[in-house]
Amino acid sequence: MAFSLGPRATSAGYRLAAFDHIGSTNAEAMARARAGERGPIWFVTSEQTAGRGRRHRPWIAPRGNLASSVLEVIEVPPAVAATLGFAAGLALEAALQRVSVEASLRSAGSDHMKYSLKWPNDVLAGRQKLAGILLEAEAVADNGLAVVVGIGTNVVAAPEGTPTPATSLAALGVHIGAEDLFGALSDTWAEFRGIWDLGRGFGEIRRLWLERAAGLGQRVAIHTGGSTVEGTFDSIDDSGCLVVRTSGGRRVPISAGDVYFGSAASAGTT
Structure with a gap:
């Protein structure tokens, strides 16, 4: 075919x-x-x-x-x-x-x-x-x-x-x-x-x-360069950045990185 x-x-x-x-x-x-x-x-x-x-x-x-x-x-x-x-x-x-x-x-x-x-x-x-x-x-x-x-x-x-x-x-x-x-x-x-x-x-x-997002509202860790941002996957913003809500309540936009959910996030998978 x-x-x-x-x-x-x-x-x-x-x-x-x-x-x-x-x-x-x-x-x-x-x-x-x-x-x-x-x-x-x-x-x-x-x-x-x-x-x-x-x-x-x-x-x-x-x-x-x-x-x-x-x-x-x-x-x-x-x-x-x-x-x-x-x-x-x-x-x-x-x-x-x-x-x-x-x-x-x-x-x-x-x-x-x-x-x-x-x-x-x-x-x-x-x-x-x-x-x-x-x-x-x-x-x-x-x-x-x-x-x-x-x-x-x-x-x-x-x-x-x-x-x-x-x-x-x-x-x-x-x-x-x-x-x-x-x-x-x-x-x-x-x-x-x-x-x-x-x-x-x-x-x-x-x-x-x-509506189709994996991990929305779940624990997430994003590895970007040499740093890691952890929290809850809150949304994506008007420019497409992933928004993480930290344990302190801050909403942090992430423009690039590797994303891990659930137990992988908790374990700090790299």
Whole structure:
């Protein structure tokens, strides 16, 4: 089965570049932007050999997993562009829900998986990482900002030894192909990208994201650089920072870091 855009994505003017295998869909997307590509265009493969996640951690997609990146050149400040990652999380969660329901119906099952969003860029199934999102941006000609949103999903296999234990759709009993998931994702991306609306709709994106947030109201520890902030996951603010309420009642905004909940937070996991 070949990769193809969903009908909503096609109507919205998205294009598609699909690869049998590639080093990194994010790197390819940004290279095209530097060469003059303005998008909107998806880059997608089911085998990625040199991808990376946050903090330059490797993100390898063995054949059968989904590595996808969408490129758009927009005119917004980088801080506003950064909030697009929350729309990406919502889009992926919605696509996963759709394909999980369809897979459950095909197998005559009555239940399907529930997914949650972990700040800032992961999708979880239970307490296990199923997917990650990496947003990169670079200034281009004519005051544009090339924004690449990379979305990697464990469809058939999950890496071992990761900071957060990982799983795959196949391990969860959701038997679908990367191509099926991508078709759904391209449509849900068009939907939530439209709600985001160059940052003007982030208030609604924030509300929807918090409804699906992992660990909201729970004990949390955020490791950032050489320091740790501990408290309760209170919210995310208007710029997308995670807000921690400390034991002393202070509300501390965190712009970046590794997040641990519950017993992992209490143990000071690193």
